[in-house]
Amino acid sequence: MKIHEYQARDLFRKYGIPVPDGVVCHSVDEVKKKVSDEDKLRVVKAQVHVGGRGKAGGVKIANTKAEVVEKAEKILGMDIKGLTVEKILVADAVDIEKEFYVGLINDRNTKSVTLMASAEGGVEIEEVAKVSPEKIIKMAIDPTMGLMDWQARKIALQLFTDPKEVRQTAAILVKLYELYVDTDSSLAEINPLVLTPDKKVLAIDGKMNFDDNALFRQREILEMRDVLEDEQKEIEAAAKGLSYIKLDGNIGCMVNGAGLAMATMDMIKLYGGDPANFLDIGGSSNPEKVVEAMNILLSDKNVSAVMINIFGGITRCDDVARGLVTALDEIKTEIPIVIRLSGTNAKEGLEIIKDYGLPTVETMSEAAKKAIELSKK
């Protein structure tokens, strides 16, 4: 789960990580009310769940309150990579002497939370990582000890020389780690972390993601969720035990198991088709689940054929077939459907489908080819 920059800033502040003052506004009226009359340099930033806001024109500098209002009028409601800006953050601008990068992430290789830092912060950090990876400092954190002060100092000493700056930075790192662990985060970045001319270390922009598996114990974080339209469907599907991701193609896929679902999409693509979605219905043959899955699938108006690919393991294919038939009776769609069943009791399952009057195939590749053919009619 993702949160907005302003929400990450709130969490930073709660944990004692210094951030410049700022307010969140949903409308121009709110800007007029919340932003003080004082003339000072401020930044007006779109709050949307995509990167590249600055390049898209979603981040603007303002010198006066009047300018803040003027920029807010432009940014609120604008479209950034298909998303409408509904919120802006108006934050005090700070003078920057130097920019740094710090981040925490779950690292599969070390199986630990890994701290990363670089003296080359800012928007080009990924380029830095690619071109000169030696400029990124990495440290795996022992979960039983946590990030110890001396470790944080060791990292800070590689970014700063002045003891006061080292101390401020080390404290920020320790607090960021605490926040990360407390909230079951999967990513916490400060980019940039800046040094001001009066030698203060501040977090200017923050990004945090959270482990979906841990949301059951993170009620406060869950309350921050701001759901996009596309995500809405995915979240609804997840609540029903289905894993759904919408894509741009026209062949709807319903598969049991994530790996097999991906392999099914791959095969459609391999034979020149275009999958409309990733949909994993899990292990159950429950007809209700199949109906839910079909409804989600067919709510995508681009779908012109459906491929159902089930491998029966513990779940028997004849059970799955009965579930499908019940589901199809209920849905009654005109869209052509290809069903492929394999594994335990596949023969019996295919009989049931055939008796129902739907085309059946035995292998995945046949099914993919057939679905592509039908999608073109």
Added chain:
Amino acid sequence: MSILINKDTKLIVQGITGRDGAFHTSKMKTYGTNIVGGISPGKGGIEVDGIPVFNTVEEAVKATGANASVIFVPAPFAGDAIMEASFAGVELVICITEGVPVQDMIKVTPVLKQNGTKMIGANCPGLITVDECLIGILPGMIFKKGNVGLISRSGTLTYEVVDMLTQSGLGQTTCVGIGGDSVSGLYFKDLLEMYENDPETEAVVLIGEIGGDAEEQAAQYIKDNMTKPVVAFIAGQSAPPGKRMGHAGAIISSGAGTAEEKIKAFAAAGVPVAKEPGEIPGLVKEKLGL
């Protein structure tokens, strides 16, 4: 020979009285797995399917000499269940549970290392040494005894491939589903080493997925250490570069993780990568000169 488990494996089931735990206990028992006990805190003393139930893993291990444990407890408690098994001295822990928080798995990691426990999963279908021992939720009837080892990050795709191998006359030694979570127990590399040292295994099929760099590391290991042939498949080749994890995700993997990167890494290690699962048996036969 085989890897990790065989007919002498003594298994306990953590969460044996739960719906999934009870169902799969009976399936495993039918297959012939030697299940010596189950754990269900507060229900010690009863029997499930003729199997004695204990309150703690420690008691179960003392009473039965169990050396492997399979975990079916719900996700919020799975990390703790793994810890309990590890501290009780169980050598191999298989966590079937899906949806375990990553921080819990991170906390478990140093404990496993300290106690010398091997873990498979979480979020995995388990493993099987054909005709000897099945642990987890794999459908036993699709497997056939033979000389091919198989490791996979997936569930049903694994069954699909196993079925194809069996249909084409290629039996298996041990098949392992390592699970799809980002932080998990044994990785491809660890298992490839075991297959390399297992005299019965003559070839290995590796089924990877996009994301992470376990496949790249496996390719490097194969290049440096393996004498036995390996055939690979990568699921998710068509997946659009979607949900990325901000800058840090790209930084940590330094460009690894895409299907192209993985296929390139395997090609450099002399490992053929099947374009679709149906090609796998043919490639294995070619490598074995059959």
